[in-house]
Amino acid sequence: MSAVVTDTDTPAPTAPASGLRPVRRRRVRPGKILLSGLGLLLALVWVFPVYWMMNSALTPDAILGADTPNFFPVHFTLTNLSSVLTDSGFLNALGMSVMVTFLTIALVLAFAFLAALAISRWRFRGRTSFILAVLFIQMLPAEGLFIAQYQMMSSLGLLNQVIGISVLYVAMLVPFTVWMLRGFVAGVPIELEEAAMVDGLSRPKAFIRITFPLLAPGLIASGVYAFLQAWNEFTTALVILPAESAQTLPIWLRSFLSASANRGINWAEVMAASTLIAVPVIIFFLFVQGRMTSGLVSGAVKG
Amino acid sequence: MTTTTGASTASDGIAIRRRRKPATPYLLLIPAVAALLVGLGYPVYWQIVTSLQEFGLMQQFGAPPEFVGLDNYARIFTDTEVWSVVAKSIAFCLVNALLTVGIGLGLAVLMRSVHGWVRITMQITLLLAWATPLVAAVTVFRWLFDDRNGVVNWLFVQLGQENLDGYNWLGNVWTFFMVASFIVIWMSVPFVALSIYAGLTQVSEEVLEAARIDGAGSRQILWRIIMPLVRPVIAIVLLLQIIWDLRVFAQIRLLQDAGAPISETNLLGNYIYELGVGSQDFAGAAAVSLFVLVLTMVLSGPYVRYLMKEDAA
Secondary structure: OOOHHHHOOHHHHHHOOHHHHHHHHHHHOHHHHHHHHHHHHHHHHHHHHHHHHHHHHHHHHHHHOOOOOOOOOOOOHHHHHHHHOOOHHHHHHHHHHHHHHHHHHHHHHHHHHHHHHHHHHHHOOHHHEEEEEEEEHOOOHHHHHHHHHHHHHHHOOOOOOHHHHHHHHHHHHHHHHHHHHHHHHOOHHHHHHHHHHOOOOOOHHHHHHHHHHHHHHHHHHHHHHHHHHHHHHHHHHHHOOOOOHHHOOHHHHHHHHHHHHHOOHHHHHHHHHHHHHHHHHHHHHHHHHHHHHHHHHHOOOOO | OOOOHHHHOOOOOHHHHHHHOOOOHHHHHHHHHHHHHHHHHHHHHHHHHHOOOOHHHHOOOOOOOOOOOHHHHHHHHHHHHHHHHHHHHHHHHHHHHHHHHHHHHHHHHHHHOOOOOHHHHHHHHHHHHHHHHHHHHHHHHHHHHOOOOHHHHHHHHHOOHHHOOOOOOOHHHHHHHHHHHHHHHHHHHHHOOOOHHHHHHHHHHHHHHHHHHHOOOOHHHHHHHHHHHHHHHHHHHHHHHHHHOOHHHHHHHHOOOOOOOOHHHHHHHHHHHHHHHOOOOOOHHHHHHHHHHHHHHHHHHHHHHHHHHHHHO
């Protein structure tokens, strides 16, 4: 750690603080080059698993079995990807994932939006308790609930059903989404809406024409968050969707790997499947990541 | 927080509306509360009731359950296997949370001191790791650590460790948890590093400038000025990491598929799964589940208090 601090840099110097500083800055700094090298090495370590997944997905399985690994896709092929894309299990799971994810997003956004409106536009008895409950509930682990949820869905005949798993996902995602949207709603001043009403719009119209468009970025960010969670969820789906025909993509990937293991794992196809599941997630993730970090720890430093 | 106190601080228009329609906020909360009651409230209620009942074979065929008080808890928590699982879970959680925050802090500080393009490269690679879905990540790590053709074994052989040729990392309890830790740390460090880095950039330039004028060196500035200012961020991410690392069911379950000794590698979530889905001991599973829920609630207390302060601010 001590090597790190020797060359703390000073971003965007406005005025030289003393005569010594500018001279030091212009000097070639071996420390900084060393640290940059370390940074690049760590970046390489961190990206390697993702790179290796994609590289293996684009390499024939026979080549992956060779004694020396190929670090670049020199034997480039799309066969692995196309064989996964035509796998009936994959397509079935894709359909299931799409249905579950979109039903979840629609319900989560509707429910959380109304609740966020209530807590950011009104002060009412029970408001603080509701927020407190929401914040505690969002921390509850699926592992502490899934046996009971299994029993409940089993007695309702909703195991392996889109609606059954979606209800559980909605309950799981509503708390954080309420918390995230609350910030957006509070960010739109009520005066804007009232100004529109003074100009002759009714309250519902003023809300739809003025406030709602301003909330669009918040709704999109929350929608992407719900997408990521529902699309990737494994634990609850494993318990609530036991039938092979009802598998979502994460559950399908697990059984695809297990099935492959019986005849010597075809890692090229397994990596192609992982890549196909991961790529949409990575793309969507890059859209919301800033919002997610700030939602979790915003404003912790006000120095 | 009553209607009148809130209204007095706001403009007249809202005050009138509030007095006229005090029911509106409650109506708006109905769908969310209903979803929470169905999806989480009832299951928690069921667990409390079931954990106090005999839930054996007879009950599964429709016999009315018998109230047995705390018998299930006594049965479960006098079992040495449960305590071994609890101990393993807590150890795994603490080791991983501390390593994750330590590495994340190191990366954040490092990102401050490198060239701009290196920093951006680091941020992009961290984001890619963060974005990778859990199931895909575990699957890739199984491939990296594959005993026959995995890159890790190949690398060790190149480095002269011939005895690791064909080594089955997931077959031994210790190396199994080591691989699991690699996955957990690889996936969680990006959130920690980027959060702390965001905190570091919020430390205002005036404060640093003042310290420099007073003659503080870069080392002193880092430890005496910057670290105390970002301590709240570090505390929050450490707490979140501890809570999240208690719930590593999926990583463990997916790695166990590679043929690991299941009963020795189970952590709390996996133990509940085995107990409930595997052995159909729903009363016991409910008792352990409630233990996990209570533990999480206790740990979440400081985090919730911190967020409530944010809400009031």
